[in-house]
Amino acid sequence: MNTITDFSFDADELRLTWTDGRNSKLDAIWLRDHCQMPASRDPVSGQRLINITDIDPEITIKNIALEDDDYKKVLIVTFSTDDYQSHFTSSWLLENCYCLNEQSDSRSAKYKQLWHGSSFNNDLPKFNYAEFCDDLQTKITALKAVKDLGFCLLQKVPCEDKQVLKVIQQFGFIRDTNYGEIFEVRSKVNANNLAYTNLGLGCHLDNPYRDPVPGIQLLHCLQSTTEGGESILQDAFMATQVLKEENPEHFNRLSQEYINFRFQDSDADLYSRVPMIEINDKQEVVKVRFNNRSIDTIKLAPKKIRPFYQAYRHFAEILEREDQQIHFKLEAGELMLFDNTRILHARKAYSKGGTRHLQGAYSDLDGLYSTLSVLQRNEIVAE
Amino acid sequence: MNTITDFSFDADELRLTWTDGRNSKLDAIWLRDHCQMPASRDPVSGQRLINITDIDPEITIKNIALEDDDYKKVLIVTFSTDDYQSHFTSSWLLENCYCLNEQSDSRSAKYKQLWHGSSFNNDLPKFNYAEFCDDLQTKITALKAVKDLGFCLLQKVPCEDKQVLKVIQQFGFIRDTNYGEIFEVRSKVNANNLAYTNLGLGCHLDNPYRDPVPGIQLLHCLQSTTEGGESILQDAFMATQVLKEENPEHFNRLSQEYINFRFQDSDADLYSRVPMIEINDKQEVVKVRFNNRSIDTIKLAPKKIRPFYQAYRHFAEILEREDQQIHFKLEAGELMLFDNTRILHARKAYSKGGTRHLQGAYSDLDGLYSTLSVLQRNEIVAE
Numbered sequence: 001m002n003t004i005t006d007f008s009f010d011a012d013e014l015r016l017t018w019t020d021g022r023n024s025k026l027d028a029i030w031l032r033d034h035c036q037m038p039a040s041r042d043p044v045s046g047q048r049l050i051n052i053t054d055i056d057p058e059i060t061i062k063n064i065a066l067e068d069d070d071y072k073k074v075l076i077v078t079f080s081t082d083d084y085q086s087h088f089t090s091s092w093l094l095e096n097c098y099c100l101n102e103q104s105d106s107r108s109a110k111y112k113q114l115w116h117g118s119s120f121n122n123d124l125p126k127f128n129y130a131e132f133c134d135d136l137q138t139k140i141t142a143l144k145a146v147k148d149l150g151f152c153l154l155q156k157v158p159c160e161d162k163q164v165l166k167v168i169q170q171f172g173f174i175r176d177t178n179y180g181e182i183f184e185v186r187s188k189v190n191a192n193n194l195a196y197t198n199l200g201l202g203c204h205l206d207n208p209y210r211d212p213v214p215g216i217q218l219l220h221c222l223q224s225t226t227e228g229g230e231s232i233l234q235d236a237f238m239a240t241q242v243l244k245e246e247n248p249e250h251f252n253r254l255s256q257e258y259i260n261f262r263f264q265d266s267d268a269d270l271y272s273r274v275p276m277i278e279i280n281d282k283q284e285v286v287k288v289r290f291n292n293r294s295i296d297t298i299k300l301a302p303k304k305i306r307p308f309y310q311a312y313r314h315f316a317e318i319l320e321r322e323d324q325q326i327h328f329k330l331e332a333g334e335l336m337l338f339d340n341t342r343i344l345h346a347r348k349a350y351s352k353g354g355t356r357h358l359q360g361a362y363s364d365l366d367g368l369y370s371t372l373s374v375l376q377r378n379e380i381v382a383e
Numbered sequence: 384m385n386t387i388t389d390f391s392f393d394a395d396e397l398r399l400t401w402t403d404g405r406n407s408k409l410d411a412i413w414l415r416d417h418c419q420m421p422a423s424r425d426p427v428s429g430q431r432l433i434n435i436t437d438i439d440p441e442i443t444i445k446n447i448a449l450e451d452d453d454y455k456k457v458l459i460v461t462f463s464t465d466d467y468q469s470h471f472t473s474s475w476l477l478e479n480c481y482c483l484n485e486q487s488d489s490r491s492a493k494y495k496q497l498w499h500g501s502s503f504n505n506d507l508p509k510f511n512y513a514e515f516c517d518d519l520q521t522k523i524t525a526l527k528a529v530k531d532l533g534f535c536l537l538q539k540v541p542c543e544d545k546q547v548l549k550v551i552q553q554f555g556f557i558r559d560t561n562y563g564e565i566f567e568v569r570s571k572v573n574a575n576n577l578a579y580t581n582l583g584l585g586c587h588l589d590n591p592y593r594d595p596v597p598g599i600q601l602l603h604c605l606q607s608t609t610e611g612g613e614s615i616l617q618d619a620f621m622a623t624q625v626l627k628e629e630n631p632e633h634f635n636r637l638s639q640e641y642i643n644f645r646f647q648d649s650d651a652d653l654y655s656r657v658p659m660i661e662i663n664d665k666q667e668v669v670k671v672r673f674n675n676r677s678i679d680t681i682k683l684a685p686k687k688i689r690p691f692y693q694a695y696r697h698f699a700e701i702l703e704r705e706d707q708q709i710h711f712k713l714e715a716g717e718l719m720l721f722d723n724t725r726i727l728h729a730r731k732a733y734s735k736g737g738t739r740h741l742q743g744a745y746s747d748l749d750g751l752y753s754t755l756s757v758l759q760r761n762e763i764v765a766e
């Protein structure tokens with residue numbers, strides 16, 4: 001077991017040596033701020049009871065002691081201010097020390113399994129809905145597919161009105177919008193959105209004009225007797241990687257230039273100003289927005305117009321490559337559950353004969369990630 | 384009226400001169416992409432029918448004609464590809480041309496009325512709830528206060544259970560979370576969150592561990608007979624401006640370093656990785672996250688720890704300055720409606736005698752902005 005084998009300190013920092021030979025240097029202010037004692041942390045909620053301004057800005061380390069028994073090593077830090085003492089277990093320090101642990105971003109492309117059209121060999125992440133509801137392991141696997149691959153398919157979902165909302169309640173919360181808690185995807189006259197026609201729709205992410213954009217989309221197929229109307233899914237995170245490989249300047253352009261998306265009808269006027277490719281501080285992709293139908297007027301500075309269009313066209317071309325896509329026909333009783341910040345969806349045009357009826361709904365990623373994390377915690381306890 | 388007085392063109396761009404002497408240069412690809420004709424835009428939804436990849440990458444302008452009648456000037460652009468023609472009205476070009484119009488970000492601090500403690504002279508944006516519901520102008524003024532100042536107070540809101548959800552339905556959509564559609568703010572034993580104790584809470588924004596963070600918070604006071612428990616509001620956008628003025632490096636530090644926020648209890652495990660001060664491409668502040676209780680372990684690179692703490696402490700000190708805050712006691716029947724990406728709230732500790740009972744709920748900014756925009760549109764039509 002990796003534990004503390006040696007330590008030293010001065011007023012400003014604590015230095016630790018670990019069994020595996022690694023070293024940590026921990027700042028006095030960080031140690032005081034991360035004190036886990038009941039005076040500093042609420043024992044029930046685990047929430048911090050002190051403000052940063054409660055800590056003496058000149059705080060230093062006065063003494064360090066290492067208590068060592070059979071079970072665990074505990075480091076006792078005595079601070080200069082009021083001789084305040086904090087106890088840190090070796091295991092807590094190992095897990096939380098900023099020298100040994102890097103912050104990771106569970107939303108970033110770096111921590112995902114990126115895929116293209118042939119990644120699955122016809123073996124898509126499909127799950128039986130009854131098992132998804134009743135079996136802990138199936139639900140964990142399915143939600144993990146959404147986290148890692150960006151999507152899963154549920155099968156034998158009862159073809160009942162508003163069933164899609166019951167599916168959301170299995171892992172998260174309904175995101176109500178101006179389209180209603182559920183939206184009906186089928187042809188109608190005078191549609192306020194092209195989704196509600198029988199036209200084909202190119203690869204897109206939904207509602208980029210909404211801020212915050214809904215992180216999860218569900219599409220539940222209730223009827224599917226038309227010719228055509230096949231579904232297409234595509235990994236936009238993979239597409240950004242391809243874009244970056246083929247032309248880093250185009251990638252940078254789309255991550256740096258903010259554009260507007262907009263949706264207007266008689267009841268709504270939704271507007272966002274965002275980059276097409278959103279990156280974090282480590283230049284990792286965390287969110288993509290792509291929807292040709294709802295890009296608002298492009299109002300970049302004149303000199304940026306042509307380079308922007310070159311980058312935009314390049315990205316759009318990648319998104320049309322069939323080898324990047326998976327194609328399948330959603331049958332009645334099937335449901336697609338996907339990350340709407342990452343997985344593009346499209347559908348082919350369909351015949352006017354027959355009926356194609358999907359019910360859709362939105363939810364958010366944080367609820368799904370939270371449920372997955374709690375289930376995984378419970379799984380460990382059960383083992 | 385400002386209209387087109389002269390034009391010229393070559394294959395790549397159209398040049399316009401306006402009545403007021405200004406000039407526009409518009410790129411061929413931009414003109415084709417922004418074609419407003421029924422072949423390119425759905426006349427009902429206004430959505431684009433073409434993909435960027437449908438446009439010839441070598442497209443050029445073949446001819447320009449200006450039709451001029453008593454009512455409006457129409458520019459007819461003939462493109463090289465298939466002699467395709469687009470008609471643009473002078474008024475559309477005036478409003479949408481990227482040379483004359485800059486993209487603005489309705490979420491950014493630049494377009495807000497920033498305030499400090501003495502900005503209101505005891506004249507807070509308060510509205511009678513019945514008038515808010517029934518009178519178009521009152522609702523517009525109240526929602527505009529939320530957009531511009533970040534908050535408003537509603538009075539004489541019926542002290543009924545779940546009334547706060549009815550208030551949300553007046554302008555937007557309920558954001559359900561692990562705390563439920565509504566959360567009860569009153570003391571309870573073994574609280575999973577310090578909000579549910581009688582302790583004072585420092586200035587904070589709610590749920591920074593949620594991604595997306597709820598953009599709107601409502602707190603409805605049902606009972607208020609304790610001693611203490613006064614409410615405090617503060618403009619975090621103003622605080623970021625003060626921070627930048629006092630120490631630009633501290634401002635940069637907090638906008639560049641991403642940190643983690645986290646909330647865990649038996650039913651939830653919520654996690655975000657975000658900067659405390661979020662800026663857009665123009666370095667304008669668009670979102671603040673501040674909550675000492677739920678900052679997770681700071682795992683920055685070792686050399687960044689001390690500079691981060693200096694900046695964080697400085698920002699926290701600004702947030703404790705009473706001259707930046709407004710203080711008032713929320714009475715039964717009063718409701719605070721505020722932008723949770725901007726307006727910090729706090730409460731003072733309160734006595735164990737008496738009852739303080741608030742019901743809270745979350746919503747999102749985009750729904751409120753959309754409703755405001757539609758109401759303002761209707762107001763213009765009604766005039």
